[in-house]
Amino acid sequence: MTEKPDWTGRRLEVEVGQVAHGGHCVARYEGRVIFVRHTLPGEVVLAEVTDDPGGGFCRADAVEIRTAAPGRVEPPCALADIALGKDRCGGCDFQHADPATQRELKAAVLTEQLRHLAGLDWPVTVRELPGGALRWRTRARLAVDQKGNAGFRPHRSHRVIPVEDCPITVEGAISEVADRRWRPGAELTVAVDGAQELHVTALDRKPQKRNQRPVARQVTGSGVAHEEVRGRRFDVAAQGFWQVHRSAPEVFTEVVTRFAAAEPGAVAWDLYGGVGLFAAELAEQVGPGGSVLMVESSKRAVEDALANLRDQPQVEFRAGTVEAVLADDELVAPDVVVLDPPRKGAGRKVVEGIAAREPSRVVHVACDPAALARDVSLFAEQGYELAELEAFDAFPMTHHVEAIALLRRR
Known part of the structure; x- marks a missing residue:
């Protein structure tokens, strides 16, 4: 039996088809399915294969857009630029699409999943929430690299990309942790509650003593988030x-x-x-x-x-x-x-x-x-x-x- 070649690292020019569940679009090349991130349906792109399991599909990232779709825009975050390759932040999949196109993509995925898995022909419309496409996120988790810098991980990677800010996270939340050094390997939880109090919790994954379990420590804030919904107050653990x-x-x-x-x-x-x-x-x-x-x-x-x-x-x-x-x-x-x-x-x-x-x-x-x-x-x-x-x-x-x-x- 002939062993199939590993396409990892190979660059392919492909025409991108429909959006699929998981933040990528579907392309085909030499009989194989390629799940390509950072693309839109109808585009022609140069894609680099990032993962080849050896079966009928592989995963890839767009590295060059040769024919752009109408909904494509410049990403609002520099760390989402496809020119960064493996150093792109993995937190956002659709920064290259305008908000209306993003909602259309999500509606298409939900419609298809209902058809495929539930046998329902149920066209979906995805509604926008108040506040716009940026500065909406009130909670985030960050990792810490070996130099003590806080950041996010690339897609399907354990590496850490240091950040100074995150445009989808509420103003000031990320800069608070980016301005200081942390214990290497730690995990950080950042939450800004309805009262605008910032809560930062650190979980040190490498305890100082042998057999010591990781302990979360409150760095900033009380650790109890205060929220209000429909006139009722809710107190919530900042990590909850x-x-x-x-x-x-x-x-x-x-x-x-x-x-x-x-x-x-x-x-x-x-x-x-x-x-x-x-x-x-x-x-x-x-x-x-x-x-x-x-x-x-x-x-x-x-x-x-x-x-x-x-x-x-x-x-x-x-x-x-x-x-x-x-x-x-x-x-x-x-x-x-x-x-x-x-x-x-x-x-x-x-x-x-x-x-x-x-x-x-x-x-x-x-x-x-x-x-x-x-x-x-x-x-x-x-x-x-x-x-x-x-x-x-x-x-x-x-x-x-x-x-x-x-x-x-x-």
Whole structure:
């Protein structure tokens, strides 16, 4: 059997086709599929192969644009310039596209995933969130190189590219950590809360003493972020989960509440409930005569939720995995379920556990098109159909997109 040649490092002129899930577009060369980053559909580019697994596809980066698509623009960040090659920052996939084109690309991906994985012909429109395409990100994670410089990693690499600023992150957040030296190998979490307090946490990956576990230390700020959504204050651990786009919590809560439409006295579940953002609104809907079960695996998040919703006695809190809680046969069956699973999606066990209780409505919040489409397909097997879907560009300049789906029992 003839061994296939390794194309890594080879430069190929290709015509770029449709956008694919993952921040790249699809090209073909000598019968192989090439996933090319930093391109737009319809372009002709010179692409350098960066990874060749040896099968029917390989990965590549555009190094020269020979025929540009109409939506192409100069990246707002110098570290996204294709001329940098392997020294490009890997945090943004779509800085070379204008905001409208970015939303079109994301809509195309979500539409295709629903068609391919769920068998649905559901054209999607991705909506812009308030605030524009820059300075929207309130939280970021950085790595530290061997010289003590904070920065971001290139795509599919462990190297660190030092940075002075990041144009998608709120003003001042990155410059605060870029101006000083850190312990080599450390990881930094930066958060700017609704009160404009900056929180910087450092996790030293190389402890000073043998067998000492890495310990997070608060460098700047209290470590507790103060947020406000729809008139309610939420206190959140600065390292914990909170939507990173400054406008996302308000917008997403409005959509989730509208889709849930829980009636007074109803039973609602909020799965993967975080610090109680959606549970607070569900509690308002069901009122004192109803009940809300909030499930969250992070004990710290549950503690925060208890404090955030202490004026809502109709909310019951469970600290544990959703799978484990759903195994409890004594749970009161819900009228409506809201779930906001991690990027991988809910999966079969959770979907079947929800469907077995026969809620009339399920509101699914998703940050990955493929995971959402897989879950929608699983719900379809259990007798639920997609009734409404709203998608948002909650991560401008990246390939990520947020979608909120309403599923109704047939």
